[in-house]
Amino acid sequence: MAETLPRRLVVVGGGGHAKVILEILRAASPPWDIVGIVDADPDPRSVLGVPVLGRDSLLPSLRAEGVNAAFVAIGENELRQKLAISTQDLGFELVNAISPAATLSPSARLGRGVAIMAGAVINAAADIGDLSIINTGALIDHDVQVGEAAHIAPGCAIAGNVAIGERAFIGVGATVLPGISIGEDAMIGAAACVIHDIAARTTAVGVPARVISNVPKGPR
Numbered sequence: 001m002a003e004t005l006p007r008r009l010v011v012v013g014g015g016g017h018a019k020v021i022l023e024i025l026r027a028a029s030p031p032w033d034i035v036g037i038v039d040a041d042p043d044p045r046s047v048l049g050v051p052v053l054g055r056d057s058l059l060p061s062l063r064a065e066g067v068n069a070a071f072v073a074i075g076e077n078e079l080r081q082k083l084a085i086s087t088q089d090l091g092f093e094l095v096n097a098i099s100p101a102a103t104l105s106p107s108a109r110l111g112r113g114v115a116i117m118a119g120a121v122i123n124a125a126a127d128i129g130d131l132s133i134i135n136t137g138a139l140i141d142h143d144v145q146v147g148e149a150a151h152i153a154p155g156c157a158i159a160g161n162v163a164i165g166e167r168a169f170i171g172v173g174a175t176v177l178p179g180i181s182i183g184e185d186a187m188i189g190a191a192a193c194v195i196h197d198i199a200a201r202t203t204a205v206g207v208p209a210r211v212i213s214n215v216p217k218g219p220r
């Protein structure tokens with residue numbers, strides 16, 4: 001029987017988040033043929049040995065050369081969502097990067113372009129939206145809904161029936177109690193404990209989490 005050639009894939013973004021994604025994609029089975037990276041800043045010339053081919057403007061020619069899969073490896077939520085839409089519009093399939101060291105319930109639903117890092121646990125009936133990041137060691141319990149392009153940072157504990165809005169950012173080590181809703185573009189500070197619903201576009205920090213701003217800013 002003829003062997004199928006590995007599918008050709010380009011990674012969009014070459015920063016720190018991309019390093020983690022590259023190592024996950026390299027461990028994938030069947031393997032990807034990672035042709036390279038495109039990045040707004042084409043220096044350095046390679047990331048973990050994968051060449052930076054040039055800027056995002058190279059994507060149409062890569063598509064024309066038969067590269068048909070892409071992963072948008074950008075940590076910032078709004079930019080990741082924007083670039084994913086334009087990459088998909090060029091005809092690339094947005095694939096998932098799921099660490100073999102993550103634990104996924106068979107009843108969880110995963111969207112497209114999702115990153116799930118080592119040690120993450122996705123429990124029963126959780127719904128993980130397109131382009132979201134479930135970072136290292138994050139726990140997503142049963143029936144949680146993670147919105148499109150949200151980012152659950154390393155070590156978060158998201159209890160059952162929580163709803164997290166589009167592009168929301170939950171900082172490293174935060175805890176969210178059962179049934180809480182967090183609105184779109186909200187930011188939750190590192191190590192916060194969220195015990196009340198958090199409105200869209202607000203920043204909340206501390207234990208228990210308190211709103212400090214209605215205008216999100218800073219890293220997401």
Ligand SMILES: CC(C)(COP(=O)(O)OP(=O)(O)OC[C@H]1O[C@@H](n2cnc3c(N)ncnc32)[C@H](O)[C@@H]1OP(=O)(O)O)[C@@H](O)C(=O)NCCC(=O)NCCS
Nearest residue numbers: 153154171172187188189190191203205206212217218219
């Ligand atoms: C919440 C956060 C986004 C706020 O950033 P910011 O808007 O730049 O806020 P500032 O640094 O100006 O701090 C504003 C106030 O909130 C406090 N604060 C900020 N982050 C806090 C946190 N995580 N817990 C408790 N208080 C915090 C600051 O001490 C400051 O208080 P003050 O006004 O009394 O001095 C940021 O501090 C944070 O926690 N980011 C998480 C980063 C992370 O987890 N990255 C993971 C990448 S994988």
